[in-house]
Amino acid sequence: MKLPRGATLLSGIVGSTAYGLARPDSDVDRLGLFAVPTADLHGLKPQPETYTSTQPDVCLHEARKWCRLALSGNPTVMELVWLPDELYEIRTPLGDELIGIRTTLLSAKRVRDAYLGYATQQFKRLYDRGDSSLSADTRKRTAKHARHLRRLCHQGFELYATGRLSIRVENPEEYHRFGEQVAADAMAALPLLKHYEAAFDETRSALPEQPDEAPVEAWLRRVRAHYYAPAGAPGR
Known part of the structure; x- marks a missing residue:
């Protein structure tokens, strides 16, 4: 079109x-x-x-x-x-x-729900996909989804806590290492997800309750x- x-x-x-x-x-x-x-x-x-x-x-x-x-x-x-x-x-x-x-x-609840919700969906996909017996192509996709899970958590929390969004990540190699770890064992992503769930719960948002x-x-x-x-x- x-x-x-x-x-x-x-x-x-x-x-x-x-x-x-x-x-x-x-x-x-x-x-x-x-x-x-x-x-x-x-x-x-x-x-x-x-x-x-x-x-x-x-x-x-x-x-x-x-x-x-x-x-x-x-x-x-x-x-x-x-x-x-x-x-x-x-x-x-x-x-x-x-x-x-x-x-x-922006609003606090919608940002929290959207970013953490997307990250949780990514984790479920990773968990359902299986373990290290995956094909090379599937492992590659799994590593990519894991990187984006980490990014969603970090960016969502930054936006929630400060009202600002940084698009470029600070240490790309850490994200790639994390992706490889999760491709080998999906449960490696769970501690990160739990960490950010707690961080959201414990942090007062810089955002209003409702968007304007x-x-x-x-x-x-x-x-x-x-x-x-x-x-x-x-x-x-």
Whole structure:
């Protein structure tokens, strides 16, 4: 599917490359958000909310869906507005506005539930997958999932405790060693998960109880106004 020309508001390189965990054979993942022409939202035909591609690896969410996911604390979409400047490939004024209100998207419970929830799901996958008798390809995927379990725990706790999100990890080799340990024995991930569960429980969050939806609502309405053209008029 082809995006309307000029509709991408913000996009950048995410995933292992952004975290500093990429190896030579790692894919380069891109994430972004776009705006459907406003008039199209009022027609009979439902408008796609997500565009994906595998060559290259790209995922773009429509602005309203991206906001809903971000307000829920979704770790994957959240990193788009916390990337280092050099990882952005498209930045529009509306994209910069969204980066400027990123903290209003956050709330303590949703961040805790989303990041720890994702990490727990990763652990269950690792545990269900089995032990060191796995094939080489499965061990490789297991190590990758273990690295992301550790990253989710660390980033989620940082965001919960400080209200800030660091995308690049401090010591990539520690993450790779952890991945290999868990690939050999899935239970090696359990102490880390328990440590962060306790850390969340014992730490007073810097985040509010609820996100502030008003700035996000206002931003989305500016997007709709910007991409509105009356029927028959040329689009933006």
